Amino acid sequence: DQQVKQNSPSLSVQEGRISILNCDYTNSMFDYFLWYKKYPAEGPTFLISISSIKDKNEDGRFTVFLNKSAKHLSLHIVPSQPGDSAVYFCAAIAGGTSYGKLTFGQGTILTVHP
Amino acid sequence: GAGVSQSPSNKVTEKGKDVELRCDPISGHTALYWYRQRLGQGLEFLIYFQGNSAPDKSGLPSDRFSAERTGESVSTLTIQRTQQEDSAVYLCASSLGFSAFFGQGTRLTVV
Numbered sequence: 001d002q003q004v005k006q007n008s009p010s011l012s013v014q015e016g017r018i019s020i021l022n023c024d025y026t027n028s029m030f031d032y033f034l035w036y037k038k039y040p041a042e043g044p045t046f047l048i049s050i051s052s053i054k055d056k057n058e059d060g061r062f063t064v065f066l067n068k069s070a071k072h073l074s075l076h077i078v079p080s081q082p083g084d085s086a087v088y089f090c091a092a093i094a095g096g097t098s099y100g101k102l103t104f105g106q107g108t109i110l111t112v113h114p
Numbered sequence: 115g116a117g118v119s120q121s122p123s124n125k126v127t128e129k130g131k132d133v134e135l136r137c138d139p140i141s142g143h144t145a146l147y148w149y150r151q152r153l154g155q156g157l158e159f160l161i162y163f164q165g166n167s168a169p170d171k172s173g174l175p176s177d178r179f180s181a182e183r184t185g186e187s188v189s190t191l192t193i194q195r196t197q198q199e200d201s202a203v204y205l206c207a208s209s210l211g212f213s214a215f216f217g218q219g220t221r222l223t224v225v
Binding site for chain 1: 118147149155156157159162170205207209212213214215216217218219
């Protein structure tokens with residue numbers, strides 16, 4: 001039972017353009033969402049998060065959008081840079097506390113071409 | 115260092131042998147996770163420790179897998195009678211709030 005789904009296994013984008021990574025979830029109890037980035041041979045690193053009380057959170061080139069009614073979130077990277085090439089995982093926590101278990105999606109491989 | 119530390123970074127073992135993987139979380143972090151990532155796959159949840167609560171073991175794939183954590187410190191993941199399908203990168207993460215911090219992982223190869 002995959003509660004967090006990233007349906008696109010890969011995405012290829014030209015440098016300078018926008019990258020849009022998508023994530024869908026099924027558990028309506030999820031109320032906090034995170035994006036992680038993973039380079040080969042390294043552990044995932046936290047990128048950006050959003051609480052369910054918001055619909056948008058922006059941090060520099062990275063913006064996360066949350067559509068609760070559709071149970072959908074997306075990560076926008078503008079402008080995309082070759083160094084952004086990595087695997088991106090979305091994750092979710094249920095329960096409104098910091099004690100929920102992180103549930104991850106399968107990941108999307110982003111390749112940004114110079 | 116101040117990050118999550120995992121050892122060994124690489125482990126090659128023969129099929130049927132037992133292995134122990136170690137995770138040193140960030141000091142003070144009450145939550146600790148183990149995940150694994152097989153080649154070409156996503157992050158697969160294995161086990162979750164939160165403070166003194168009973169661990170969530172719902173992700174352990176078989177009874178060959180077990181994990182322990184002493185208080186809010188070190189955790190060990192043990193795989194008994196390893197099989198080739200156990201080959202993966204095993205990732206540990208710790209957390210105090212919403213965001214978890216990952217170690218570099220242990221790459222396990224079963225030959």
